[in-house]
Amino acid sequence: MSQLEYIIQQIINAVSLGSLYALVAVGLSIVFGVLKLTNFAHGDVMMVGAFTTVLLIGIGMPFAPAMLCGILASAVAGFLIERIAYRPIRNAPDVTRLLTSLAVTYILENLGILLFTSSPRNFPLPDILNTSWQLSGGAITFTNINVLTVALTFVSLIGLGWFITRTTIGLGMRAAAEDMQAAQLVGLNVNKVIIIAFIVASAYAGLAGVLWAAQAGVVQPQMGFTPLLKAFVAAIIGGFGSISGALLGGYMLGALEIFIVAFMPDVVVPYRDAIVFALLIAFLLFRPGGLMQPNREIKL
Amino acid sequence: MMKLSRRAAIGLGLGAAFAFSTVGAYAADPIKIGFPANVTGVQASLDGPMLNGAKLAVAEINAAGGVLGSPLELVTYDSKSDATVISTVASQLIDSDKVVGIIGFADSDSVLSIGPQVDKAKIPFITPGATSPKLPSQLGDQVFLAAFGDNVQAAVGAEFALNKLGAKTGYLLTDIGSEYTTLLSDYFVSAYEHGGGKLLGKDTYKIGDKNFTAQIAKIKALPEQPAFIYASSNAEEIGLILKQLRQAGINLPVVGGDGYDTPLLLEVGGAAANDAYFTTHAFMGEGASPAVQAFSDAYKKATGNAPENSFAALGYDAVKLMADAIKRAGAPEPAKIRDAIAATSGLPGVTGTITYRPGVAVPDKSVSVIGVKDGKLMLASEAAPAFVPEP
Numbered sequence: 001m002s003q004l005e006y007i008i009q010q011i012i013n014a015v016s017l018g019s020l021y022a023l024v025a026v027g028l029s030i031v032f033g034v035l036k037l038t039n040f041a042h043g044d045v046m047m048v049g050a051f052t053t054v055l056l057i058g059i060g061m062p063f064a065p066a067m068l069c070g071i072l073a074s075a076v077a078g079f080l081i082e083r084i085a086y087r088p089i090r091n092a093p094d095v096t097r098l099l100t101s102l103a104v105t106y107i108l109e110n111l112g113i114l115l116f117t118s119s120p121r122n123f124p125l126p127d128i129l130n131t132s133w134q135l136s137g138g139a140i141t142f143t144n145i146n147v148l149t150v151a152l153t154f155v156s157l158i159g160l161g162w163f164i165t166r167t168t169i170g171l172g173m174r175a176a177a178e179d180m181q182a183a184q185l186v187g188l189n190v191n192k193v194i195i196i197a198f199i200v201a202s203a204y205a206g207l208a209g210v211l212w213a214a215q216a217g218v219v220q221p222q223m224g225f226t227p228l229l230k231a232f233v234a235a236i237i238g239g240f241g242s243i244s245g246a247l248l249g250g251y252m253l254g255a256l257e258i259f260i261v262a263f264m265p266d267v268v269v270p271y272r273d274a275i276v277f278a279l280l281i282a283f284l285l286f287r288p289g290g291l292m293q294p295n296r297e298i299k300l
Numbered sequence: 301m302m303k304l305s306r307r308a309a310i311g312l313g314l315g316a317a318f319a320f321s322t323v324g325a326y327a328a329d330p331i332k333i334g335f336p337a338n339v340t341g342v343q344a345s346l347d348g349p350m351l352n353g354a355k356l357a358v359a360e361i362n363a364a365g366g367v368l369g370s371p372l373e374l375v376t377y378d379s380k381s382d383a384t385v386i387s388t389v390a391s392q393l394i395d396s397d398k399v400v401g402i403i404g405f406a407d408s409d410s411v412l413s414i415g416p417q418v419d420k421a422k423i424p425f426i427t428p429g430a431t432s433p434k435l436p437s438q439l440g441d442q443v444f445l446a447a448f449g450d451n452v453q454a455a456v457g458a459e460f461a462l463n464k465l466g467a468k469t470g471y472l473l474t475d476i477g478s479e480y481t482t483l484l485s486d487y488f489v490s491a492y493e494h495g496g497g498k499l500l501g502k503d504t505y506k507i508g509d510k511n512f513t514a515q516i517a518k519i520k521a522l523p524e525q526p527a528f529i530y531a532s533s534n535a536e537e538i539g540l541i542l543k544q545l546r547q548a549g550i551n552l553p554v555v556g557g558d559g560y561d562t563p564l565l566l567e568v569g570g571a572a573a574n575d576a577y578f579t580t581h582a583f584m585g586e587g588a589s590p591a592v593q594a595f596s597d598a599y600k601k602a603t604g605n606a607p608e609n610s611f612a613a614l615g616y617d618a619v620k621l622m623a624d625a626i627k628r629a630g631a632p633e634p635a636k637i638r639d640a641i642a643a644t645s646g647l648p649g650v651t652g653t654i655t656y657r658p659g660v661a662v663p664d665k666s667v668s669v670i671g672v673k674d675g676k677l678m679l680a681s682e683a684a685p686a687f688v689p690e691p
Contacts, residue, residue: 006521013513118340119348120536122567132547139520141548216510217540217568222341226508261503261514270476270504 005139010262016146018254019153020212024231025238025246026157027204033177033241034197035090040101041081042231043224044108045202046209049074050219051116053210054123063126071206077108078202082195090194105224112221120218129214149211156207157247163200164243173197177241233280239290248291330373331366331632333358333622334393334402334423338410341381342507345535345562346406349608350428351376353595353615354403356602361619367626374619375399383413390417399423400632401625403618406611407534408432408479415439424625424638428618429581429611431558432483433691436661444641446618446654448665450480450557453579454487455685456667457530457555460577462495464669464681465553467527469498471519473541474532477507484557485532490689492530500526507534512541516548528553535559538576539568546572553577561609566675577671581610581651583679585670595650610651610668617649662691 001009024046031039053070057063085104089096112118129145164170172193175183184190212227213219230253231246238249253276260272268275283290335354338347354374362371375397379386393399394417402418405411406429418425419440426444427435433449461467470492475481489499500522503515519529531541531554538560545554553575560578569576582592584607595616599607607613622637624647629636642661647654652665664684671680 001521006517009517009520010514013511013517016513017511113340117344119344120564122564130543130547132549134549138549143547212510217543218536218564226510257511258514261505262518266502273506 001139005136006262009140010258012140012142012146013262014255014258015150015251016142016254017258018251019150020208020215020227020250021230021234021253022247022250023153023156023204023208023211024227025234025250026160026243027201027208028228028231029235029238029241029243029246030173030197030201030204032235033243034173034194035086036094036241037086037097037101039201040098040228041104041108042201042205043226043228044105044112045074045077045081045205045224046212046227047108047112047219047221047224048077049206049209050123050213050223051112051221054121054213054219057124063129067207067210070210071203074206074209075199075203078198078205079195081202082198086198087191087194109221109224116221118221120220123213123217123219125214125217145211145214149215152207152211156204160200160204160243169193169196233276235290236280237283237290239292242290242292245290245292328368328370330371331368331626332373332375332397332399333619334390334397334399334404335374335376336379336386336389336393336402336404336414337376338381338386338405338407339378342534342536343381343405343407343410345564346429346609346611347381349612350406350615352603353599353607353612353617354428354619356599357616357619357623359602360598361623367623368630368632370632372619372623379404379410381410383409386410386413387417390414394418394421394423400634401425401622401637403428403615403622405430406614408435408483411435411443412438412479415443418442422638423634424622424641426618426622426641428614429558430480432479433662434483437691441642441661442638444621444656444661445663446621446649447558447581447614447651447663448667449662449691450484451487451491451689451691452665452685453557453667454484455491455688456669456683457557457577457579458488458491458495458497459683459685459687460579460669460681461492461528461530461553461555462497465528465555465577467553468496469500469524469526471500471522471526471529472502472532473515473529474502474504475507475534475537476504478534480557480559481507481532481534484559485530487689488530488532491685491687494687494689500524505537507537509537510540512537512544513548516544516550519550520548526552528555530554531556533559535562535564539564539566539570539573542569542576543572551575558610561611561670563608566672566677569672571675573672574674575672577669577680579667579669581665581668582613583668583670583677583682584610584613585677585679587679591648591650613650617651617654620649621647621654 028042049070052073053066056066132141132143172188176193234249234253235246238245337351358372358374377389379389401424403426405427408430411427411430425442428446431450433451436443474485555577558580561580625640629640645655654663666684669681
């Protein structure tokens with residue numbers, strides 16, 4: 001394996017991991033952008049999508065329709081969470097809303113444990129997605145699930161871009177993100193915008209959940225925590241509330257994690273997570289708006 | 301004369317029948333043994349079967365007349381694989397439930413969390429599945445292991461690689477997120493190098509990681525490929541590591557410790573698990589020893605399924621060890637029980653015979669090496685190591 005092949009392989013690894021992080025972070029950022037709400041339940045909405053997919057594959061449904069149903073289930077979950085838990089406290093203080101989203105997290109997670117027990121179960125990925133590509137005599141490899149992840153990230157983000165720049169409701173979402181009161185004053189139906197934002201963000205969570213679980217090989221009720229943590233870091237690096245920021249942050253985090261392992265000396269590698277979180281603190285201290293600076297101050 | 305309404309009479313009658321059926325012939329109060337178990341969280345696939353094994357042992361002991369004329373009662377709480385919860389549960393067991401001994405955990409980190417409390421309260425503690433041989437010296441003289449130490453299983457793994465696989469060069473992958481995996485790696489290195497093996501490189505990851513592609517690309521970029529990989533991993537990661545290794549075209553044998561010993565290895569690893577080997581406490585599959593077979597049948601009868609892994613048998617053995625000690629102590633008093641545990645000699649169990657050498661709270665037991673072939677587990681070797689690294 002030549003040095004060049006090694007570098008190409010690690011870039012492929014970084015893009016593949018970064019796509020997953022970006023998908024989760026984008027969903028988190030949509031909700032934060034519109035509602036200024038840190039939605040801790042985002043990881044659990046991912047779990048809903050992943051479990052639905054696994055259960056449907058279990059009863060014999062092929063992967064693609066099962067995944068679509070998983071995404072749909074997440075969207076429905078997002079819709080219900082907004083209507084039942086978040087809407088009644090929309091104008092409450094930040095602390096109340098933060099705690100409510102934590103409560104939703106615990107409810108969903110424990111519901112999952114009651115229904116499915118907390119032990120991990122296998123994600124039955126079809127063989128075709130596990131098949132790997134061998135380039136340059138096997139020196140560079142990647143699997144079809146990697147390709148699918150990257151492809152779906154791009155396709156869904158292009159779709160999202162079109163949605164928020166070309167449709168009325170999408171423009172409404174951006175207006176609400178900019179200034180909720182002003183948007184309301186010029187006649188924007190805030191309830192409609194918020195519920196759509198939640199559904200879109202939750203569908204993203206569903207997609208991210210399925211792909212995350214497919215790559216991890218297992219699903220379990222507590223699976224949402226790690227991706228949520230990664231997405232927070234990605235979103236803060238990129239700029240919380242900014243979709244392009246979340247995307248950038250996701251890929252940067254993926255690259256950072258892979259490159260620390262790949263190119264740093266052995267003594268540094270064990271400090272991978274410490275380095276990532278040190279960077280996070282540095283961003284919060286010196287550039288709290290992240291790379292994109294959507295709002296200069298962030299409230300958690 | 302007391303007058304009873306019909307309903308009260310039926311109630312009393314039922315109550316008496318129920319009380320009789322549960323306590324049976326015992327006149328004395330039950331002897332309470334604490335059993336904190338991580339039945340949820342990352343340790344669930346180990347602690348769950350372990351708790352089932354322990355319950356089976358208690359049922360058998362009580363059916364045979366209990367201990368010192370009293371039935372055993374297992375007081376158990378879910379400690380959620382969380383150090384804070386473990387500490388709360390320990391207080392509950394020691395202060396409220398007044399247990400005379402505690403049995404628990406399959407991993408060294410959880411034992412480290414409960415250790416200070418059992419030492420302070422002077423309650424004897426047996427861990428069925430934790431394997432760090434340092435635990436007794438770190439936590440005081442109340443702590444006993446029912447399983448072999450990591451130094452022993454790492455040495456068996458190293459000798460298996462050198463002698464059975466003929467692997468003179470190796471590569472070491474370590475989960476640095478847990479005490480168990482880091483210690484296991486250290487012992488492996490000293491045993492493998494003592495046996496003449498040469499490590500071509502080392503790398504690390506952390507428990508909870510899902511992506512090992514960066515580490516795997518580093519192995520492929522080595523100037524000389526190793527003959528095998530020692531992956532010191534916990535249960536949830538090893539299946540995925542194997543899968544990603546095979547997908548990247550690395551088909552080397554992978555060797556590791558008893559952390560592999562859960563159904564997840566085959567479920568997640570699938571065909572990629574072929575040529576993986578691990579050291580563990582007993583072989584539970586087809587063609588197992590008569591003692592294991594008998595245990596398997598009883599376990600199946602009690603739970604409805606075959607033992608998930610050898611931790612089920614360890615839970616069973618640990619309860620038998622505690623019961624034997626209480627019997628020899630002559631009274632359910634913690635101090636006497638502790639001394640009786642320390643004096644255990646030649647106690648047969650499903651996972652091997654338990655004897656504690658004077659002053660050593662880790663038993664000398666033989667180690668099973670299990671391999672995966674054509675998607676099935678098979679016994680690859682059973683051995684005591686020639687060289688054991690110092691704890």
